[in-house]
Amino acid sequence: MLIKEGPEGEQAPYGVNKTNIKYLLIVIILAAVVGGGILWCASKQEVSLTEFPEVKKPEKTEDETADWKIYTNEEYGFELKYPKEFPVLTSGEKGVEMALPNLPTSVFAIEKHNSFKDTWLSTSHSFWVYIFPSISNAQDCYTKSNDGTSLTKHRLVNGEDFYYSDRFGGAAVGTHYTIQEYKAFKDNTCFGIGIAHIESSDWNNPADFELAKKDKREAFEVLGQMLSTFKFINPVVDYLKGAELQYETEIQKENIANALNDILNLSEEQLKEKRYKDYTGRENQWDLPTLIYRYFVPEPPGTTLGDNFFQDVKSEETQEQVKQFLEKYFK
Numbered sequence: 001m002l003i004k005e006g007p008e009g010e011q012a013p014y015g016v017n018k019t020n021i022k023y024l025l026i027v028i029i030l031a032a033v034v035g036g037g038i039l040w041c042a043s044k045q046e047v048s049l050t051e052f053p054e055v056k057k058p059e060k061t062e063d064e065t066a067d068w069k070i071y072t073n074e075e076y077g078f079e080l081k082y083p084k085e086f087p088v089l090t091s092g093e094k095g096v097e098m099a100l101p102n103l104p105t106s107v108f109a110i111e112k113h114n115s116f117k118d119t120w121l122s123t124s125h126s127f128w129v130y131i132f133p134s135i136s137n138a139q140d141c142y143t144k145s146n147d148g149t150s151l152t153k154h155r156l157v158n159g160e161d162f163y164y165s166d167r168f169g170g171a172a173v174g175t176h177y178t179i180q181e182y183k184a185f186k187d188n189t190c191f192g193i194g195i196a197h198i199e200s201s202d203w204n205n206p207a208d209f210e211l212a213k214k215d216k217r218e219a220f221e222v223l224g225q226m227l228s229t230f231k232f233i234n235p236v237v238d239y240l241k242g243a244e245l246q247y248e249t250e251i252q253k254e255n256i257a258n259a260l261n262d263i264l265n266l267s268e269e270q271l272k273e274k275r276y277k278d279y280t281g282r283e284n285q286w287d288l289p290t291l292i293y294r295y296f297v298p299e300p301p302g303t304t305l306g307d308n309f310f311q312d313v314k315s316e317e318t319q320e321q322v323k324q325f326l327e328k329y330f331k
Contacts, residue, residue, distance in 0.1 A: 081229035141190035195223035235306030242299035
């Protein structure tokens with residue numbers, strides 16, 4: 001027998017009490033009912049993976065200026081990109097007297113004209129770069145060209161400090177213009193950059209106002225992109241960035257290290273007078289540009305140090321590049 005009974009109210013000395021069996025059966029039944037219910041619910045509520053939103057990889061930001069043309073001015077050492085549909089103005093067309101009467105002749109200017117169907121409205125988008133040869137200090141440079149007020153707003157463009165104005169403008173008969181001026185003081189030269197939108201109409205058509213407003217917004221977006229591509233050229237930095245250092249002896253290595261440290265520590269005038277050992281170790285044979293040409297092999301081949309080497313070699317960019325070489329090869 002499976003069950004042994006002892007005296008009433010006492011547990012049998014061995015086996016299983018009837019009361020406990022009842023509780024055990026109840027627990028088993030309840031577990032079966034609950035488990036079956038869970039399985040039934042699960043079968044009715046299956047979740048497809050497709051119900052979860054797909055996690056998309058962030059799209060790569062396209063360079064909207066990738067197919068733009070590049071303008072380079074070697075005389076003043078700058079370059080910028082501009083849309084290919086913008087014609088570059090000739091030297092005789094670069095004046096912007098109506099907008100900024102105190103400006104000198106621009107060294108670079110582009111202008112795009114637009115007309116609109118069924119309206120007299122016409123607009124132009126202008127971007128120009130100009131130089132102030134008579135200004136030799138930053139304080140005089142950072143003033144607005146039309147009224148001489150100080151430029152207090154700051155923008156960093158490719159590592160260079162530009163100070164700029166709020167947009168300002170004026171009107172003639174049927175014509176409105178809006179301008180923003182930026183200035184940078186670089187290598188004792190005051191550079192100005194102007195971006196402008198000009199609109200003309202008889203203004204009898206109410207739609208012209210909305211068209212002109214939309215066109216001006218688009219103009220300043222494109223002109224602002226052009227400004228963001230402006231950069232000063234430093235041939236020494238470009239040369240060193242892609243260069244591979246090559247030497248054969250410890251004497252040559254020491255000679256190179258001395259030259260790099262001189263770039264960091266000597267003045268422009270001192271560097272002009274400094275002479276270094278040649279390949280064989282003979283004293284006072286090479287100037288600094290010759291040493292760099294001999295030991296630093298550029299990529300791409302044919303890259304040069306430019307015409308203003310001793311000025312460019314003391315720039316912050318060059319100094320940083322030299323520090324990287326010292327860290328890499330002479331630590």
